[in-house]
Amino acid sequence: MNASPVYLDAASAAPLHPVARQALLAALDDGWADPQRLYAPARRARQLLDAAREAAAATLGVRPDELSFTPSGTAAAHSAVLGGLAGRRRAGSGLVHSAIEHSAVLHAAERHVAGGGTATSVPVNRVGRIDLDAWSTAVGAPGTALAALIAASHEVGTVQPVAAAGAVCAAAGVPLYVDAAQVVGHAPVPAGWSVLTASAHKWGGPPGVGLLVVRKGTRWESPWPMDEREAGRTPGVVNLPAVVAAAASLRAVAADAAARSARLARLVDRIRARVATEVPDVEVVGDPEDRLPHLVTFSCLYVDGEALLHALDRRGFAVSSGSSCTSSTLRPSHVLAAMGVLSHGNVRVSLHRDTTEAEVERFLTELPGIVGALRAEAGVVGL
Amino acid sequence: MTAPEVIDCRGQRCPLPVITLARRLPELPVGALVRVLADDPAAAVDLPAWCRLRGQEFVGRVDGPDGPGFDVRRRR
Incomplete structure (x- = not known):
């Protein structure tokens, strides 16, 4: 690759x-x-x-x-x-x-x-x-x-x-x-x-x-x-x-925080909306409005978080995860647990001043296929 | 009252207990109760979350001699 x-x-x-x-x-x-x-x-x-x-x-x-x-x-x-x-x-x-x-x-x-x-x-x-x-x-x-x-x-x-x-x-x-x-x-x-x-x-x-x-x-x-x-x-x-x-x-x-944050917040809005509609069985978590401008988290049902991070890494995407399999303690994120939201298949995306619209678009274009391939491999499509 | 069907997911890492439950529950009649035995710490978070996302009923957690058990009732 x-x-x-x-x-x-x-x-x-x-x-x-x-x-x-x-x-x-x-x-x-x-x-x-x-x-x-x-x-x-x-x-x-x-x-x-x-x-x-x-x-x-x-x-x-x-x-x-x-x-x-x-x-x-x-x-x-x-x-x-x-x-x-x-x-x-x-x-x-x-x-x-x-x-x-x-x-x-x-x-x-x-x-x-x-x-x-x-x-x-x-x-x-x-x-x-x-x-x-x-x-x-x-x-x-x-x-x-x-x-x-x-x-x-x-x-x-x-x-x-x-x-x-x-x-x-x-x-x-x-x-x-x-x-x-x-x-x-x-x-x-x-x-x-x-x-x-x-x-x-x-x-x-x-x-x-x-x-x-x-x-x-x-x-x-x-x-x-x-x-x-x-x-x-x-x-x-x-x-x-x-x-x-x-x-x-x-x-x-x-x-220049105000202008940068406004730009990143719009990109996060786009990620929240597109992930929710284009990736089946995904839970986008956190408050959609009253939130940080640069950060968004979602969990993909039936997907192993570690496998998802590696698959994204192979396509060049660096993200983090709150899934237990990605932590040294093998425990799920205490934040996701306290919220009562899905902890496996979790991805946190956080943007910075150099993040471009084209990069976000590439992520959004490739993510559904990456998640779909992992689900097909695990035999969980249609569950 | 009959004892719930037991699905033994001990030793399985998440998301496998959730997947096992998602495979088995539709094979049972609506109203059926199952107990998922799962010792992965993520199961305590993910089994109730799955029930919420899928419109199934998470009845509760039971800590017995077989370790943590999670009771789920098929609602639809």
Whole structure:
């Protein structure tokens, strides 16, 4: 096969933005010294770090001293959860989270529970939106220290009612942590949070840079051994060239986010409509309207998810899947399970700034035949 | 009440339990109850989802000595 590659997995890692590449190369020459030291190359590194922080903070509409760079989005999420709980231990040890948080948040919750704390999972409906009544009950329970809500589902794209959930938290005096990894660079960041995290390689920055924002006045305490860097919120020297590239690319993607997202949202609309009509026995999941602009997920009945990914890969299409056979744990996606939708034969398509209409058309043209061939091979046609 | 027919899908990876059910159910009369034994974790998600998509009734999950069982009634 000599199918040209079509990359449709931006929600895992977006291709490096040209601004990020340019900034990274410049900072490799200019930003290698330890910004803490007191000589000329260190001062230059400190200037780059300060400028990166100011640029990222300005883009997100927060104060520079509220924002720390972490070694990954996962590290930022772990810090947000465990630090938010540590800072509020006098109030209690209860964590409330949606059933569809990123696994980084759920794994931090497991650590919290293993240490004697409690965690309450708030269910979602069929399109993957939290039940606000259940959220209110859980947040209002005595001993709730922190609530965690993903801004929009990384697996199905459904946008969560962050402002309403945040109002509930504010009324109960519980800080809200929002995982905004799939929103930053794609859509406006919702209001109402006390702690926020994001991940640079989701917006076109390099991998290995996360953002942790802790609003002034929030009771948050670092869960890590003491370290003076990054306002004491995350240990270790930052990867400065990558941080510089992350901040520069964030500013660039935010500048044209509205136009890009509108274009990608139209392409996602087309995928949702065409997959539903042209592939038999398929369930397109997630909210069709109130969703991320660049992401769509569907499940093909009777099709093995791993076989589907390989078949698509052979035709040059890179996508991801929430099917159990494609995960290292052999368990289905907890997001699809919480929604009660089909988990096998699952495909997540996520678009990026370089995705063209022609690429989407080729995907839509080839998909019915690929699914049909797999069904014929498995002897499940007409079931 | 007669015991439901048991379809043993233990050891099968998804989507095989769903496929096995989809093959067997139409051979039974409307109103018939079957129990699908399936230990793949995805079966707990996919069997109820299949019932919803196909207009069949997912009666419930039964955890017995044979492992997880999923009761389904043919409705159409």
